[in-house]
Amino acid sequence: xxxxxxxxxxxxxxxxxxxxxxxxxxxxxxxxxxxxxxxxxxxxxxxxxxxxxxxxxxxxxxxxxxxxxxxxxxxxxxxxxxxxxxxxxxxxxxxxxxxxxxxxxxxxxxxxxxxxxxxxxxxxxxxxxxxxxxxxxxxxxxxxxxxxxxxxxxxxxxxxxxxxxxxxxxxxxxxxxxxxxxxxxxxxxxxxxxxxxxxxxxxxxxxxxxxxxxxxxxxxxxxxxxxxxxxxxxxxxxxxxxxxxxxxxxxxxxxxxxxxxxxxxxxxxxxxxxxxxxxxxxxxxxxxxxxxxxxxxxxxxxxxxxxxxxxxxxxxxxxxxxxxxxxxxxxxxxxxxxxxxxxxxxxxxxxxxxxxxxxxxxxxxxxxxxxxxxxxxxxxxxxxxxxxxxxxxxxxxxxxxxxxxxxxxxxxxxxxxxxxxxxxxxxxxxxxxxxxxxxxxxxxxxxxxxxxxxx
Amino acid sequence: xxxxxxxxxxxxxxxxxxxxxxxxxxxxxxxxxxxxxxxxxxxxxxxxxxxxxxxxxxxxxxxxxxxxxxxxxxxxxxxxxxxxxxxxxxxxxxxxxxxxxxxxxxxxxxxxxxxxxxxxxxxxxxxxxxxxxxxxxxxxxxxxxxxxxxxxxxxxxxxxxxxxxxxxxxxxxxxxxxxxxxxxxxxxxxxxxxxxxxxxxxxxxxxxxxxxxxxxxxxxxxxxxxxxxxxxxxxxxxxxxxxxxxxxxxxxxxxxxxxxxxxxxxxxxxxxxxxxxxxxxxxxxxxxxxxxxxxxxxxxxxxxxxxxxxxxxxxxxxxxxxxxxxxxxxxxxxxxxxxxxxxxxxxxxxxxxxxxxxxxxxxxxxxxxxxxxxxxxxxxxxxxxxxxxxxxxxxxxxxxxxxxxxxxxxxxxxxxxxxxxxxxxxxxxxxxxxxxxxxxxxxxxxxxxxxxxxx
Numbered sequence: 067x068x069x070x071x072x073x074x075x076x077x078x079x080x081x082x083x084x085x086x087x088x089x090x091x092x093x094x095x096x097x098x099x100x101x102x103x104x105x106x107x108x109x110x111x112x113x114x115x116x117x118x119x120x121x122x123x124x125x126x127x128x129x130x131x132x133x134x135x136x137x138x139x140x141x142x143x144x145x146x147x148x149x150x151x152x153x154x155x156x157x158x159x160x161x162x163x164x165x166x167x168x169x170x171x172x173x174x175x176x177x178x179x180x181x182x183x184x185x186x187x188x189x190x191x192x193x194x195x196x197x198x199x200x201x202x203x204x205x206x207x208x209x210x211x212x213x214x215x216x217x218x219x220x221x222x223x224x225x226x227x228x229x230x231x232x233x234x235x236x237x238x239x240x241x242x243x244x245x246x247x248x249x250x251x252x253x254x255x256x257x258x259x260x261x262x263x264x265x266x267x268x269x270x271x272x273x274x275x276x277x278x279x280x281x282x283x284x285x286x287x288x289x290x291x292x293x294x295x296x297x298x299x300x301x302x303x304x305x306x307x308x309x310x311x312x313x314x315x316x317x318x319x320x321x322x323x324x325x326x327x328x329x330x331x332x333x334x335x336x337x338x339x340x341x342x343x344x345x346x347x348x349x350x351x352x353x354x355x356x357x358x359x360x361x362x363x364x365x366x367x368x369x370x371x372x373x374x375x376x377x378x379x380x381x382x383x384x385x386x387x388x389x390x391x392x393x394x395x396x397x398x399x400x401x402x403x404x405x406x407x408x409x410x411x412x413x414x415x416x417x418x419x420x421x422x423x424x425x426x427x428x429x430x431x432x433x434x435x436x437x438x439x440x441x442x443x444x445x446x447x448x449x450x451x452x453x454x455x456x457x458x459x460x461x462x463x464x465x466x467x468x469x470x471x472x473x474x475x476x477x478x479x480x481x482x483x484x485x486x487x488x489x490x491x492x493x494x495x496x497x498x499x500x501x502x503x504x505x506x507x508x509x510x511x512x513x514x515x516x517x518x519x520x521x
Numbered sequence: 522x523x524x525x526x527x528x529x530x531x532x533x534x535x536x537x538x539x540x541x542x543x544x545x546x547x548x549x550x551x552x553x554x555x556x557x558x559x560x561x562x563x564x565x566x567x568x569x570x571x572x573x574x575x576x577x578x579x580x581x582x583x584x585x586x587x588x589x590x591x592x593x594x595x596x597x598x599x600x601x602x603x604x605x606x607x608x609x610x611x612x613x614x615x616x617x618x619x620x621x622x623x624x625x626x627x628x629x630x631x632x633x634x635x636x637x638x639x640x641x642x643x644x645x646x647x648x649x650x651x652x653x654x655x656x657x658x659x660x661x662x663x664x665x666x667x668x669x670x671x672x673x674x675x676x677x678x679x680x681x682x683x684x685x686x687x688x689x690x691x692x693x694x695x696x697x698x699x700x701x702x703x704x705x706x707x708x709x710x711x712x713x714x715x716x717x718x719x720x721x722x723x724x725x726x727x728x729x730x731x732x733x734x735x736x737x738x739x740x741x742x743x744x745x746x747x748x749x750x751x752x753x754x755x756x757x758x759x760x761x762x763x764x765x766x767x768x769x770x771x772x773x774x775x776x777x778x779x780x781x782x783x784x785x786x787x788x789x790x791x792x793x794x795x796x797x798x799x800x801x802x803x804x805x806x807x808x809x810x811x812x813x814x815x816x817x818x819x820x821x822x823x824x825x826x827x828x829x830x831x832x833x834x835x836x837x838x839x840x841x842x843x844x845x846x847x848x849x850x851x852x853x854x855x856x857x858x859x860x861x862x863x864x865x866x867x868x869x870x871x872x873x874x875x876x877x878x879x880x881x882x883x884x885x886x887x888x889x890x891x892x893x894x895x896x897x898x899x900x901x902x903x904x905x906x907x908x909x910x911x912x913x914x915x916x917x918x919x920x921x922x923x924x925x926x927x928x929x930x931x932x933x934x935x936x937x938x939x940x941x942x943x944x945x946x947x948x949x950x951x952x953x954x955x956x957x958x959x960x961x962x963x964x965x966x967x968x969x970x971x972x973x974x975x976x
Contacts, residue, residue: 077955088968110950113889124888127955355945366955367948374942388943395947404947433579434568467952468923474945475930487829488843490810490929492850492859493822495565497922500532500582500821513543 070380071156071168072097073146073316074176075104077366078347080128081373082174082380083138090381096139096168098146098158103200104133109366111203112226115210116233122203141166149173149320151340172342172380175317175330176373179310179348179364186221186306188282193289194304197226206305215302216240219291221279222307223250228262228398230305231271235399242272242299244279244291253394254405254457255443261459265401274299310364312349325351327362334386336376344380346372355389356408356454356477357416363390392455393474395467402462404470407455407477410445419448423514425507429464431495438464442507444473446483448515453483456507465497472504483511525835526611526623527552528601528771529631530559532821533802535583536828537629537835538593545836551594551623553601553613558655559588564821566658567681570665571688577658596621604628604775606795627797627835630772630785631828634765634803634819641676641761643737648744649759652681661760670694670757674746676734677762678705683717683853685760686726690854697727697754699734699746708849709860709912710898716914720856729754765819767804780806782817789841791831799835801827810844811863811909811932812871818845847910848929850922857917859925862910862932865900874903878969880962884919886950893919897962899928901938903970908938911962920952927959938966 070086072079075097083095097104103126110125119125134140143161150157156173158166181196183189193213195206209215218234220227223245234241243250243266250266250273251259263273277297283290288300312329314322323339325331330350332338338345347369351360368390375387395404413420422445428437440460446453456473460466476486486508493500501509525541525548527534538550552559558581565580574580589595598616605612611628613621636651638644648668650661664670673689675682678700689696698705698721705721705728706714718728732752738745743755767784769777778794780786785805787793793800802824806815823845830842850859868875877900883892895915901908911928915921931941941963948955956964 107886107888107950107955109948109955110886110888113950118890119888365948367945370955371942371945389945391945393945393947395949395952397949397951402952406945406947431562431565433562433565433574435573462951463918465920465923467947467949468920468927471944471946471957472923472926472930474947475927475934478944479930479934487826489926489933490822490826490844490846490848490861491926492848492861492922492929493564493820494850494852494922495562495568496852496917497850497857500564500825502926 068093068381069169069171070095070174071170071172072174072176073156074178074347075099075140076106076108076176076178076347077369078178078373078376079174079176080105080133081370082176082346082377084136085374085377086381087136087138089378089383091137093381095137096141098141098144098156098168100143100145101200102142104130104140104142106200108198111197112229112233114203115206115230116236118236122200146316149316149343151320151343154342173344174373174376174380175322175338175343175345175349176347177313177316177349180313181306182309182311184306184308186279186282189306191282191284191289193284193302194282194306196306197230198310209303210237213302217301218303218305219244219289219299219301220305220307221291222309223247223273223275224307224309225251225394225396227307228396230307231266232398235269235271240270242274242301244274244277244299246276246278248275250275251403254403255409258403258441258443258457258459261401261441262398262403265399269399310348312362312364314349317345317349325360327351327360329362331360334389335379335384336372336387337379344376346376353387353389355391363392365394367393388478391474391477393470395470397462400462401459402466403459404466405455405457406470406474407453408445409455409457413445413447413454418454420445420454421448421511421515421518423507423511425503425510427503427506429460429503430497431499434495440464440466440503442503444483444507444511446511451482451484451515453477453481453486469502469504483508523548523836524624524626525550525629526625526627527629527631528611529633529802530554530595531561531563531631531633531802532824533828533831534629534631535560535588536825537631537801537832539591540829540832541836542591542593544833544838546592548836550592551596553596553599553611553623555598555600556655557597559585559595559597561655563653566652567684567688569658570661570685571691573691577655601771604771604798606775606798609797628799629831629835630777630793630798630800630804631802632768632771632804635768636761637763637766639761639763641734641737644761646737646739646744648739648757649737649761651761652685653765664758665692668757672696672756673758673760674699674744674754674756675760675762676746677764678702678728679762679764680706680849680851682762683851685762686721687853690724690726694758695725697729697756699729699732699754701731701733703730705730706858709858710864713858713896713898713912713914716856716896717853717858720854724854765803767817767819769804772800772804780815782806782815784817786815790834790839791827791842792834799831801831808842808844810846818847820845820849822848843933846929846932848925850925852917855917856914857921858914859921860910860912861925861929862908863900864910864912868900868902868909873909875900875909876903876966876970876973878962878966880958880965882958882961884915884958885952886954889950895919895921895958897958899938899962899966901966906937906939906970908932908936908941924957924959938963
């Protein structure tokens with residue numbers, strides 16, 4: 067009877083456990099969880115803090131009882147202190163600080179990530195928060211309730227920063243965003259992320275680009291954020307949303323190798339360099355399906371997939387992670403923005419002869435009420451004519467997100483741009499056009515290529 | 522300089538013309554259109570008749586001027602009377618009834634379909650309508666305006682019948698549906714179409730299944746619909762929506778062959794049996810990508826694709842129609858229902874060892890406001906584990922339609938059900954789950970297969 071030990075109770079850890087149990091109900095699974103919140107939706111934190119989710123318990127993908135019903139032994143509030151790879155044990159501290167030694171046949175490391183702490187003086191001041199785990203969330207929520215702040219500054223214009231700008235606004239705060247890059251959401255092209263900046267402004271959020279916050283001070287109850295060039299902004303609350311870094315100290319201490327991007331190096335079976343030790347989720351580097359190299363791409367969807375594969379392989383499976391396509395979507399106020407695959411400059415850097423073409427159209431036939439504008443950009447390779455990536459922005463509830471998924475599915479199969487026209491996609495006037503916008507943009511790309519070759 | 526002649530100015534004809542011009546701007550194109558409404562959205566008629574589309578002119582995909590700007594010579598209100606294949610001419614009558622002889626190097630027949638006229642006595646009575654072309658639409662609209670009917674009976678529970686039940690209700694009429702089959706929308710499984718029946722009832726529409734209308738009579742200003750078994754229903758207006766049949770007389774008269782389903786037989790290059798004569802759209806039989814045989818599947822999306830290929834090949838291209846997957850979607854009131862590929866019994870009939878599994882879940886994380894229930898059914902093959910089809914129903918604006926398109930894209934590439942889990946689909950709590958419902962249903966199918974094999 068295999069003893070499977072899993073360190074970490076978030077997306078990757080839970081997925082590994084569930085998949086192992088599904089395939090082999092006899093496997094014994096123990097899961098070491100550092101807090102008392104296994105299988106919580108980290109992606110849901112902004113909606114708890116906005117007040118849209120009333121009860122934090124609703125953020126659980128599964129309850130503790132549901133997990134235990136699957137035969138998974140949970141050790142909550144237990145800290146994994148050392149992996150003794152040779153002995154195949156993990157030294158753990160229980161909630162009372164007493165040591166425990168847990169044996170394993172197979173180990174899955176799913177320790178996730180921690181918030182990045184940028185070099186800002188005063189980052190430890192009361193009223194300055196980061197957001198990654200439930201405990202961060204409770205601390206921020208308590209501050210919001212106890213101090214009723216009127217204004218917030220979000221440092222960082224990435225996904226969480228944007229969602230929290232939305233969440234604080236929803237809660238009635240005056241919100242500003244400070245981002246060191248020249249645009250927010252640098253994972254899409256600037257003229258696409260511009261749609262998000264515009265949406266933020268429409269909703270009263272001030273956006274400061276090209277500002278690197280250097281110091282936070284507290285004066286007369288206010289937090290003052292400054293950069294080194296005279297920028298100054300005050301607020302009642304500061305959220306530092308500067309991304310995350312892999313939580314790898316435990317793994318590194320036992321000799322597990324990391325990759326070029328500083329996260330645990332695994333092969334596509336999710337095996338580390340140590341026998342019988344797997345790793346998955348935000349603590350590992352992720353194989354990119356198109357680039358055929360490892361990157362650091364911490365995402366819940368990827369963590370679920372990697373965990374599932376680690377769980378399958380840990381009980382004797384032989385499955386490979388097919389790789390990420392870098393698919394992402396976020397909704398900010400009423401605007402949705404999504405991407406998959408490679409952007410023009412990413413494709414060019416990878417050696418493709420990249421060409422991008424745009425289309426602005428309606429999400430459905432404009433004669434039917436409620437049609438909204440959407441923008442699509444397709445990137446393809448001039449020589450092979452292969453689809454390389456797509457970006458899209460439009461309104462909430464206009465199927466932006468699943469349209470990007472059609473592109474993701476096409477990318478997975480290395481379709482040529484022109485061949486998107488062969489797809490038998492669904493149509494009714496309230497939901498699309500006879501050629502879906504996906505295909506209209508494919509036709510625009512092909513025309514642009516023709517004209518580009520002609521010129 | 523190639524002279525391309527096209528008979529028919531709807532989806533297939535226009536697509537053929539535009540594609541030919543795109544690839545070879547020197548081609549001379551004439552288009553014979555029987556009415557004065559080229560390139561109108563037939564699928565939009567219910568929304569004009571509901572009153573949601575105020576101006577019928579908005580139903581045009583393109584205006585006459587826009588088509589002519591592309592260098593396409595339109596002959597409106599011209600009737601093609603005879604194709605003289607040997608001479609490569611078409612005899613046409615102009616609006617005054619004068620004969621014209623048009624020469625062609627290549628001909629595309631895109632004569633579409635006509636409404637089926639079921640064997641119902643009294644079908645020609647005033648107040649009884651069918652709906653296919655703009656003229657039908659104007660006649661019905663005039664009757665609605667002049668007679669202000671209070672009640673309508675729709676005979677036929679297919680897509681147009683369902684949309685018109687919605688449209689008449691939107692317009693304030695009391696609506697009943699009479700359908701000979703035991704459920705409406707027989708293109709999906711009965712327990713899926715049940716969601717549409719329930720939605721109709723919620724909106725006050727009476728549905729009579731298992732009733733074959735035999736006679737319509739007019740008594741005291743009312744139309745009375747009866748069957749042969751004592752069923753009786755009265756209304757101010759009757760719409761017969763019993764499907765359509767291919768408009769092929771012109772083609773047949775010149776020796777063009779039809780297939781097993783009574784529509785024009787074409788190969789995958791959209792060539793008929795007569796040299797230099799192509800056909801596309803609702804007048805032809807359609808290659809089914811999964812069944813590898815011809816069926817009669819008249820749909821706007823298919824007509825566009827086939828037309829585009831006919832246009833490309835007519836000017837020297839060599840492209841094959843990849844085939845339909847039978848993808849369809851319709852929105853009735855607030856419910857959307859969609860399908861792609863094969864259903865259980867269709868798959869079994871085609872020799873697959875079909876297995877179907879269901880999932881009911883939420884369109885997005887239930888903790889985020891506005892989550893709605895959706896139902897998915899995946900059909901796959903027990904032996905090859907290949908995906909064969911999917912059906913889905915849920916609320917409007919919950920991305921049902923583009924989720925079916927992810928399935929359609931996966932089907933196009935002959936994915937295995939389990940491999941849907943490899944797709945890097947987008948996720949944010951307001952729009953999906955870390956495993957999209959598509960993938961959750963794939964996991965349910967795989968589990969069901971395991972349990973089925975175990976039993």
